[in-house]
Amino acid sequence: MDLDTLLSFKWSVMAPEFIILGVATLLSVIDLFMKKEASRKPLAWLAGAGVLGALAAIFMQLDTEVTSILYDTYRLDSFSKAFKILLLLGTLLVLVLASNYKKEDIDENRGEFYYLLLSALLGAMMMASSADLITLFVGLELLSLASYIMAGLERRNKRSNESAFKYVVSGGIATAITLFGMSYVFGLTGETNLFLIAQNMQDPELLKHGFLLMFAFLITFAGLTFKIAAAPLHMWAPDVYEGAPVPVTAFLSVVSKTAGFVILLRFIIITFIAAPGIDSESLLLEVQPYVMILAATTMIIGNVTALRQRNIKRMFAYSSIAQAGYILVPFVSNSSLLFELIWFYLLAYLFMNIGAFTIIQVLTAQEKSNDISIFRGLFKRSPWLAVPMTFFLLSLAGIPITAGFVGKFGIFMGALGLEPAHYWLAAVMMATTLFSYVYYFNVIAVMFFRDGEGAKVSVPSGMAAVLAFCAVSTIILGVMPDLALDFFYGNFDINEFFMNIEAVDTHTHDH
């Protein structure tokens, strides 16, 4: 690969990544040279500007045709744009949380916090744009490694340490499992490019190896459930969420999870769409029951275990497990609505979850406790916190006129849209949603029905802005979901996802 080749690539398609990379580097350098005592707060503005810049870059790319550079390891298509918006938006909001996170421990590392956040974001964005197992993996690891450190950012906090360590160990095992599965996928097709893998999947030779393929699929899939915190690799989530600083928890539960779904979509849908199953049927059709089991288990575990939680962060961890289970539902039938459904749900989830974590951060900081009782009498104390929190909780529970409902509705459409319709899965989802009512409404009950003493809660302006933004978005998306859907349909053509531009050439070129 000489310079000409290098220069021949249309690097501009990577503009958002470059911006993030640049800002992250810049931040780390500035942080290095800044005085130790100096406040790192202003760095947040820089980081925020970087994220906004990247967002702007993506919006400018909206009209760009699907392009692929670096021998089709990196591609810019509707899919990547759509999900990068989510990732960037989520990170932006988390940044605000991070800059307002008050703990002595953090203050000295705050600069670190920002650029780690951006690195993690970079990894996630790379995943969204990858069309190759290797880049996908590297992106995933970049995200993971940065997250590991962030979880342990409160260096003197035992819980933070422990959560980071648990995260590393679980993550390491998950990575190994994922890679093990991937190695078989590679072994059976001999390619790492997703589109080439897909092409080779149609190789009649593979029909003999249906079992192996199925194993590979399941192992990889199971490994990838780590990021989205779904069964079977979900158990780290409660501990890590509990121990990590609140903004990191928010990041893990929103951005990291979104990235997890991105990689699932990329990897599963592209590579296995034409894969043969054991009985020479479509593999995706044959694995339906297994994905269904995983989705159902996730929903049940998440929602049922959440019932007993008194620690609000832990409760949200289980809630986030449950939500992952919901989003897995459309994967079962893989209807053509898959992308917009997941995208919309993740968008809604972003607003409601980050909104909720904003309030949790404010409250836990003030009350120095994670117990649910910090919400006591919140409606009396600070109605302007209680009401948005109610919206978020209602949205998480999937009650109408919130974004969460429309998201859930969409998931149902996904589950029931194609023949055979998955009524049982839908039933499990609704049943577990009912369980979730109990714990979500428990928080609401504590806020409204219990009388609690305690001071009025003061909310920093940045947090207030995030709160307002999330609350308004949650409602607006619930009332007028077409705002988001039209945006999606208007700017993204999901056919691009399957459009293989360069792979064909390179393939012929190789042989």
Next chain:
Amino acid sequence: MSSVPLTAYLMLALILFCIGLFGALTKRNAVIVLISIELMLNAVNINLVAFAKYSINPGLTGQIFSLFTITVAAAEAAVGLAILIALYRNRQTVNVDEMDTMKR
């Protein structure tokens, strides 16, 4: 072509993976746990390299993949150890069993 069949490599990798897994899941010393995870990742590398040579669709990319895997594994080990050190400072232990302040 070598007389060693692909299956043998795969079995080796599988066994290595399982050993790593076993270590990661049972050893009480956190360092050993991290090393065991490395073992698992190396098992994957064996797979990748073996497939790159002997698969029904052999391809060079497998070896490149394994290079990346090695690098990432190293980074992961580093991060893991760093976190472990932080933990050790606070808790004076590297015993995995004792890291259960958060549960239920």
Next chain:
Amino acid sequence: MLQMSWLIPLFPLLSFILLLLFRKSKSESTAWIGVLLTGISLVMSVGVFLAVWQGEGIKTEGTWFQIGERAITMGFEVNPLNALMLVIVSLVSFLVHLYSKGYMHGDERFPVFFAYLGLFSFAMLGLVVSPNLLQLYMFWELVGLGSFLLIGFYYFKPEAKAAAKKAFVMTRIGDVGLFIGMVLLFWQVGSFEYDEIFASVKNGDISSGMLTLTALCIFVGAVGKSGQLPLHTWLPDAMEGPTPVSALIHAATMVAAGVYLVAAMYPLFQASEAALTVVAVVGGLTAIFAASIGLMQKDIKRVLAYSTVSQLGYMMLALGASGYVAGIFHLTTHAFFKALLFLAAGSVIHAVHTQNIEEMGGLWKKLRITGPLFLIGALAISGVPLLSGFFSKDEILASTYADGKYGLFWLAVIAAFMTAFYMFRLFFLVFTGEARGNEKGVHESPSVMTFPMIVLGVLAVVAGYLNTTWFGTFLSDYLAQGPVELPHGDHHGPAWIPLVATLAAALGIGLAYLIYQKGTLSRDWITRSFPSLAEVIYNKWYIDEGYDQTVVKGTRGLSKLGVLFDRYVVDGLVTAVTNGVQGLSKIGSRLQNGQVQSYGTAAIFGIVILLLIVALTGGYFS
């Protein structure tokens, strides 16, 4: 005149509304509102009756509401039967209104009482002019409401409360029968109209089984309202109401509504021999059964109440024995003499402030008007010749005999004997002999009370001449104009029947005289000779207790069982589900033991299970 007859029920309604508005008024002149308005009804009723006597009739209906293709109609009809009823009802109502003005003097809810009377009169008159079963049913229930309100007028008395409730529920049981019968008929005929029902019956559109069934269902309604066996127990209890109410509702009008119903639906009954037999048997049994209880009661009103039940049984017996005219004839005469008796009893109670006959006595001298009037009533009901009761009772006996129901005939004769006996037992105990209770301040009632009694007294004497073999069968001829085809042939059986009846009456009176007046026979010689029988009779054959033990307890037990079921099974299931989920939750959080390695183990376990399923279901191992 006839076109205006729909207004007749509305005057009392107006009275009800006006009096409710004046509910707080302390002035007792409010009573005049009720008296005046029912007076208007009375005048109009008489006018209507006279018009119908001339052979006129009217039926007007309009759509009440429409369901699909079918219209539910409301309207009014005047035919011979209900014109007669109109007169009876409005007359008694008017008189009772008047009487109550004196009787209720000093009551703090004076206007309310008259309001309720108005409501009742409205309902009763409305019932009478109904041209179809549905409308009849509606007023039927409203009549029950009026009765309920008036029985419970002394709402603070627990007995009144219980009696009111009992009356409502017992009659409701009957009403449900009527309801079922009515609805079944509707689906047979497609209409609630009497005319159309009768036409269908005549054309044989209804199978004979269905005819019997519907007739019996409707009869159940009549049984409830008219206090026939086995739904009679509410009527004696209903005496908890003020006495004028007992006279109006529980003697003359409402309880006769059951008889009226059977009479109004007579073509239906005529079409089913079985139904008629049931009516006759129930009536006959009720007549003797209630009479037997009346023998031993100590409460003046209760004696009259059982007497009413018994007499209603007579009417039913008559109807069941094809004695259509006889039944209605007795209904008419009974309305007069029984109302008279009740009002007279009321007058007595008004004077001595007790209802226990053991505490009365020797009132003849004190109550110079009431006493003779009571005697007239007693003579009439006993069937002493030349008084109204004689003629109507004679006709019932004759029809029963003519119909071949000899067993019932003799039962009726015995009942007549008993009637005479207990009526004169009452008379002698109350009016003759020594005063046994407090007699201070006993004085005759005011004229506003005696006047109605005098009117009724006159009627109790002369009403019998409406239908006699001697002067003419006016009533028969009159009723023959109606829709009911009267049975042909001579109904005036053998000439010995009046003799037997008179003899029974004389025996009864004589016996009572011997025991209670002369003291020739010891008062308790029957009690002594048949102690257990006396016990049973005194306790009203233990019917109330029987119901308590079976139906009431059973229902309550079922309800308690339901409560337990609700708590332990219905809620228990919910609790089980909740506990299950919570148990799962517990297991879930137990598994989350804080050991990162066990998390990994769980994950691997999960993956292995998945792979095993694949291997097993995919047949990899087979």
Next chain:
Amino acid sequence: MNAWLLSILIFSPLLGVLVLMFVPSNDEKSIKWLGVLGTLFPLGIALVVLSAFKMGGEGLQLTEKFSWISYEVFQSKGQVSYPIFYEVGVNGLSMVLILLTAVVSVLAAIASFSIKQNWKSYFILFFLLEMGMLGVFAAQNLFLFFIFFEITLIPMFFLIGRWGYLEKEKAAYSFLIYNGVGSAILLIVFVALFMKTGTMNFEQLAYTFSLPQAELNQLFITKGFKMGMLIALLVAFAVKLPVFPLHSWMVRVHVQAPPAIVMIHSGILLKIGAYGVIVFGAGMFPDQFKSLAFVIGLFGVINLLYGAFLALTQTDVKRVLAYSSVSHMGIVLIGLAAGNEFGMTGAVFQVVSHGLISALLFFLVGALYERSGSSELSAFGGVAKRMPILAGVFLAGGLASLGLPGMSGFISEFMAFLGLFEKMPVLAAVGTLGLILTAVYVLRAVLAITFGAEKELHEARDLTSSERVPAFVLLAAILFIGIYPAWLSDMLRPTLDAILLGLGG
């Protein structure tokens, strides 16, 4: 104006919310009066809607339709869009229920004067609840229906849980979870229908399902699917109605919720269940509905008798009324099971009538509770002495409840049973036992309170003038319908005729 009339009506309670926002939360008096005014406004608009509504007109009136959400789906047959519209409209049935909602809401707002705390949030939630109820009845597609349906749940949860009695939170959760089950099933059914047919509009769905089976097969709609959907719908609405054995939440809510809310709940919210069964059950799957008629009738009779039997021995008047509601909802089912014009009309009449009667009775129980601090039957006696008006209205309400002619309850019971007697006379005959039991338990409860020896009450004050308004208005409405049912039946006839046409008479 007419083009937007219905939407204005649905969202008119929001005006109250808006105004209340600017009232200081401790200004009790203004808040309460604004609360009443805020419900009068929707009532006024409802009357305008009524005047714009053509009586006896067929089909939907005052319809509005806007594109709302559109999903675009690529399938083998090409691009299919799954549009969701904002569609509202009224027919006779929904018009009646909207009026009922508007009226009962005003009266419940007046009854809310007894609320002791947090008036502002109370009324805000109250308005939201009213909006939800109005929306449910005006919605013309599944999505909108569901949204409004759920909107009613949340304010109810708060209203019960915040302002209820001792075990309010348990009741609130009970309410939430049971109704959650119902709405969960509904959602599954609605989405399934949507995905099969591509439409959510009631009329289009009904039309689609009336197509011959051959055409339906192309849409993968089998008979089994229809039956399954119908059963699921029935179960979902059975929770709401409620049908034995899903009734325990309702009893709890009736006992624990504040009286004004119970008025709304028992008066209107339960009726959504009946509305749903009529519109979705009988309206969309007539053939299947007919084949299930016996089961529905059976459950109707079970409900009727079970509720009545349990009401017999309850010692708390609220529980008596709660079980009486169970019992009376059985009559709705009985009418529906009949599937003829009488039954259907009877069912709807019962919906309206029970709405009024139970609102009245619960209002009075609330008034009694305020005076005595108890709702145990044993705490009362001889109320008629000091509070003749209260006692009189209570008695009248009780009589209406037991189906006394001249009151609305009679018409509905009569027609429902009349209908059922045509189809299932034996079942109906068994059911009539309920009429007797009803009389027994109603009189037992009413007489225990009003009759008998007088017992000391905390405060023996007859209905105040502000309390008389709801009492008399409701009583008047009950009498009006009882005496002049044609008004209601004429309004309903076209709608019910259309449904009956599907059922085949």
